[in-house]
């Protein structure tokens with residue numbers, strides 16, 4: 001297994017938000033976190049990337065435990081948050097450069113990737129702009145490109161298609177499939193059930209902070225069909 005989460009519980013301000021959550025995902029697997037608003041999907045994702053403390057449980061990528069060596073663990077994944085988290089003092093290109101340095105991406109690989117991504121996401125003419133001069137969707141594109149640049153074992157994405165236009169959404173979907181073929185493990189949250197069915201291999205359904213069902217995506221489709229009957 002590439003990603004292993006075991007018995008994670010999270011409290012925020014004295015309220016128990018996640019209860020004993022466990023999941024795992026293998027190489028080249030796309031895992032969708034699903035559930036109603038407030039079920040705990042973003043909290044779980046933030047906990048898996050070390051942005052939120054847990055009260056119990058363990059999280060590891062390739063046996064690198066989040067609690068033993070956070071810096072090493074952080075080099076094992078990239079992350080696209082629900083709301084873009086950009087630096088107001090950095091231009092689009094400077095953001096990409098920050099990722100190049102953080103993940104030690106070589107110059108040639110970096111140059112070809114940013115050219116391809118800026119072209120596909122249609123933001124080449126925004127390369128010297130600061131975030132305040134970008135629309136929300138464009139900021140989301142910059143954030144998405146940052147996370148797609150490094151080749152890491154795991155990619156975490158919170159609501160990947162929110163705010164993206166249809167062309168960018170289509171390209172992202174194709175790119176996630178390409179990354180999956182190359183062996184990347186992808187964990188995403190989404191409310192778009194169609195995307196779960198077309199993109200994911202497995203799913204974890206959260207209900208009030210607990211895992212209510214978990215398995216191959218065909219099982220999820222069966223549950224959805226049964227609900228409709």
Ligand SMILES: Nc1ncnc2c1ncn2[C@@H]1O[C@H](COP(=O)(O)OP(=O)(O)OP(=O)(O)O)[C@@H](O)[C@H]1O
Pocket residue numbers: 012013017035036037038039040041042043044
């Ligand atoms: N910073 C916070 N302070 C207090 N409560 C929080 C905080 N963040 C999340 N919560 C609570 O934790 C619960 C889970 O929220 P979370 O954002 O993880 O849900 P979600 O499944 O991602 O929801 P959505 O689908 O609406 O994005 C909610 O009850 C929310 O109010």
